[in-house]
Amino acid sequence: MQHFDWSDLAPLLALIHVLGLIAACHAILNTRTSQGAIAWAVSLATMPYLTLVPYLFLGRSKFAGYVDARRLRNETLRERAHAPERAAPPPSSSWPAYEFDPRAIRTFVQLGAMPLVPGNSVRTLVNGEATFAAILDAIEHARSYVIVQFFIVRADALGNLLKDALVACAARGVRAFFLYDSIGCFDLPSSYTAALSAGGVTVHPFATRRLFVNRFQLNFRNHRKIVVVDGERAFVGGHNVGVEYLGAKPPLSPWRDTHIEVRGPAVANIQFVFTEDWYWATQRLPDCEPPPQKPHDDGMFCLVMPTGPADRQETCSLFFVEAINAARKRLWITTPYLVPDEAVFAALRLAVLRGVDVRIMIPARRDHYVVFEASTLYAFDAIRAGIRIFRYKPGFLHQKVVLIDDVAAAIGSANLDNRSFRLNFEIMVLTVHRGFAAEVEAMLLRDFDDTVEIDRGEYRRAPALRKITMHLARLFSPIL
Structure with a gap:
C-alpha cells in the first residue's frame, strides 16, 4: 500500500501562498477604504486557504x-x-415641522439629487x-x-x-x-x-x-x-x-x-x-x-434618498451622518445589522455628548453568523460611548427605521452597515411630519416593549473563544 507523501502538496501550497500575496497587493491597490484594504491584505497573506476564494466574490470594493x-x-x-429637479426647502413658516433643521434638508436635497416635496x-x-x-x-x-x-x-x-x-x-x-x-x-x-x-x-x-x-x-x-x-x-x-x-x-x-x-x-x-x-x-x-x-x-413632506456605489460621494453613509447630526432630542434607529463606519459611529457618539437620547434596536436572533458577531462587538463599543442598545426578542428584526426628534422619520431598505453604505443600491424615504413621526414612535415603543436592553456584560461574560470570533468577524466589517 502506497503511503501519501505530504511533500507532493508543497507546489500547490506554495502556489496558493503566492496567489494570496498577489491578491493582497490587489486589495491594497483597489479596496475603497483603508480598513478594508488592511482586512483583506492581512487575511490573504496569512490565511490564503480560507480567504482566496471569498475574495474572488466579495473583495472588489471598487469597480x-x-x-x-x-x-x-x-x-x-x-x-x-x-x-x-432639486429644490430648496420651503420657508420654515410654511411647513408644520419647522423645528427640523432646514440646513439638513438642503444637504439631503443636494446629496440625493431629489427635492423635498409637500402634499x-x-x-x-x-x-x-x-x-x-x-x-x-x-x-x-x-x-x-x-x-x-x-x-x-x-x-x-x-x-x-x-x-x-x-x-x-x-x-x-x-x-x-x-x-x-x-x-x-x-x-x-x-x-x-x-x-x-x-x-x-x-x-x-x-x-x-x-x-x-x-x-x-x-x-x-x-x-x-x-x-x-x-x-x-x-x-x-x-x-x-x-x-x-x-x-x-x-x-x-x-x-x-x-x-x-x-x-x-x-x-x-x-x-x-x-x-x-x-x-x-x-x-x-x-x-x-x-x-x-x-x-x-x-400635508406630509417627503424626500426620496436613493443611494448606491455609483454615486460620486458615499451617499448612504453621509445620509445617516446628517440625519444623526440633525437630531436634537431623540434618535431611535432599528437595524438588523450594526456594523457602522467610523463617520457614522462618530456622529452617534457626538449625538450622545450633546444630550440626544440615542437608542439602537438590533436582533436577538441571527441570520448571518459573522455579521451577528461583528454587530455584538460594535454594540459593546456603542454602549461604552453611552449609546443605548436593545435586542428584539420575539423574532428576527429586519426593519430599517430612523426616528429623528418628534418631527421626522426615515424608512427604507438601508441597514446600518458598510454593505448598505458603499456596496448596495438602497432607497430611504424621509418624511417630515409630526403626525407621521408620532405614528412611528408608537410603533417603535411597542417594539421596545419586546426588547431587553443590553449592557457591557454581554461582551464581558462571553467565552474567550467567542470574543476572538467577534474580533475576527469585525476584521471583515468593510464588506459586511
Missing part, C-alpha cells in the same frame, strides 16, 4: 468601469426622462401580512401600469401570489414591469420568470454588467424594494418576497419588518429611482410616465 458606465447612463437618462400621505405597514395585503390589493386594482422591484424573490406561496397578480394585470391590459437582483434571486427558478414573461410581464434581472449576469461579483447588489402602481401609490421598505417575511421560517419567525405606503407627488420620485435601475439593466425607458398628482390633505 471603476461599472461606476463610470452607470454614471454616464444616469446622466443620459436625466436628459431623456423627466428627472426630479403626501404616508402610512406604516407593520410586518409582512399588512405589507403584502396592501401591495397585492394595489396591483389587483391597477389600471395603467405596475412596477415591481425586489432584491429577493422566492418561488414559494407568496412569490406565486405576486406572480399570479402580475400575470392577471398583464391579461387585462395593464403594463407590468418586474426587476429582480441577479444575485439576491440566484435560486429563483427560470420557470418563474418564464411564466411571467409568457404572461405578458416585462422581466429583467439587475446585474453589474448588462450583457450577462456576473456571478463572480457579489458586490454592487440592488437591495431596493420598490412597488409603484399607476404612479399613485408606492411601497418602499425592508420586505422581500418570500414566506419568511410572513414569519413562516423558524427559528427566525416571527419576522419583524416595516414597509411604508406613499401617496402623492413623492411617488414620481420613487418611480424615477426604479427608472434609473431599469434603464441601466435594459438600456430602455419603461413605458409608464407617472401622471401629475394632486397634493394630499395630510
Whole structure:
C-alpha cells in the first residue's frame, strides 16, 4: 500500500501562498477604504486557504468601469426622462415641522439629487401580512401600469401570489414591469420568470454588467424594494418576497419588518429611482410616465434618498451622518445589522455628548453568523460611548427605521452597515411630519416593549473563544 507523501502538496501550497500575496497587493491597490484594504491584505497573506476564494466574490470594493458606465447612463437618462429637479426647502413658516433643521434638508436635497416635496400621505405597514395585503390589493386594482422591484424573490406561496397578480394585470391590459437582483434571486427558478414573461410581464434581472449576469461579483447588489402602481401609490421598505417575511421560517419567525405606503407627488420620485435601475439593466425607458398628482390633505413632506456605489460621494453613509447630526432630542434607529463606519459611529457618539437620547434596536436572533458577531462587538463599543442598545426578542428584526426628534422619520431598505453604505443600491424615504413621526414612535415603543436592553456584560461574560470570533468577524466589517 502506497503511503501519501505530504511533500507532493508543497507546489500547490506554495502556489496558493503566492496567489494570496498577489491578491493582497490587489486589495491594497483597489479596496475603497483603508480598513478594508488592511482586512483583506492581512487575511490573504496569512490565511490564503480560507480567504482566496471569498475574495474572488466579495473583495472588489471598487469597480471603476461599472461606476463610470452607470454614471454616464444616469446622466443620459436625466436628459431623456423627466428627472426630479432639486429644490430648496420651503420657508420654515410654511411647513408644520419647522423645528427640523432646514440646513439638513438642503444637504439631503443636494446629496440625493431629489427635492423635498409637500402634499403626501404616508402610512406604516407593520410586518409582512399588512405589507403584502396592501401591495397585492394595489396591483389587483391597477389600471395603467405596475412596477415591481425586489432584491429577493422566492418561488414559494407568496412569490406565486405576486406572480399570479402580475400575470392577471398583464391579461387585462395593464403594463407590468418586474426587476429582480441577479444575485439576491440566484435560486429563483427560470420557470418563474418564464411564466411571467409568457404572461405578458416585462422581466429583467439587475446585474453589474448588462450583457450577462456576473456571478463572480457579489458586490454592487440592488437591495431596493420598490412597488409603484399607476404612479399613485408606492411601497418602499425592508420586505422581500418570500414566506419568511410572513414569519413562516423558524427559528427566525416571527419576522419583524416595516414597509411604508406613499401617496402623492413623492411617488414620481420613487418611480424615477426604479427608472434609473431599469434603464441601466435594459438600456430602455419603461413605458409608464407617472401622471401629475394632486397634493394630499395630510400635508406630509417627503424626500426620496436613493443611494448606491455609483454615486460620486458615499451617499448612504453621509445620509445617516446628517440625519444623526440633525437630531436634537431623540434618535431611535432599528437595524438588523450594526456594523457602522467610523463617520457614522462618530456622529452617534457626538449625538450622545450633546444630550440626544440615542437608542439602537438590533436582533436577538441571527441570520448571518459573522455579521451577528461583528454587530455584538460594535454594540459593546456603542454602549461604552453611552449609546443605548436593545435586542428584539420575539423574532428576527429586519426593519430599517430612523426616528429623528418628534418631527421626522426615515424608512427604507438601508441597514446600518458598510454593505448598505458603499456596496448596495438602497432607497430611504424621509418624511417630515409630526403626525407621521408620532405614528412611528408608537410603533417603535411597542417594539421596545419586546426588547431587553443590553449592557457591557454581554461582551464581558462571553467565552474567550467567542470574543476572538467577534474580533475576527469585525476584521471583515468593510464588506459586511
